[in-house]
Amino acid sequence: MSPNVLSEELVVLLLTVSTIFGGVMAGFFFTYSASVVLALDKLSASVYTTMMQEINETVLNVVFGIVFFGAIVVPTVSAAVVLLLGDWTTQSGQLFLAGVVIYFIGTFAVTMRIHIPINEYIATWSTASLPNDWAVVRTRWGRWNHVRTTAAIASFILYIAALVSLGA
Structure with missing residues (x-):
């Protein structure tokens, strides 16, 4: 195998893994925006506080950590390789790099x-005595x-466009 074929396969692999991580995070943020944020807006101050404190503790888990940081680490390494x-x-390189920049600034x-x-x-709030600025x-x-x-959705679309541009 020639070095060009190996480097092309590496780029396709890295862009594919970046796209998967980016897509999972775009889906996570979208689902949150389209449901959880809307539900939280309807809650009283004390219930909102309790829910946000629970959510913020629960989301800090290994699976979320791997995907959240994978969605920034893998594309950053991929960008360095590109x-x-x-x-x-190339068109694919420019699309991918634009996606990385948008994700880094707009999401991370x-x-x-x-x-x-x-x-x-929010973690410092007490449901018995909420700050005046809670809303x-x-x-x-x-x-x-x-x-x-x-930003996550735009980045994901750019990653897909980069892969399509590669013919992957």
Whole structure:
């Protein structure tokens, strides 16, 4: 096998795994936006607090961690390979790299800079004495979840387009 065939197979494999991780996360965020956020908006302050605290503890599990971090690590490694092989000049490389940037900024960075601090704040709440800004926090959390959902879906579409462009 020639080095070109091996590098092409590696790129296809990495883009495929990136697409799978990205698709699972896009589905997770979409499902959350299309159902859980809407349900949380209907809850009283104390029930909202209890539910968010439960959800935020429950989501921190091994399976979610593997997929959540896999959706950033695998595409980042894949992007490095695309760049090192010079595939960034191809249509598939450009589509994939655009997807990685959108996912990183719109999903991962939003989670790290917006959702985790809000979740940590919510963890300090007591249902007996809620902060005055609880409704503002709920609205902000939901709005930013819709942003990361949109970014994850856009990224997933770009990953698929990159694979189609490769003819994979």
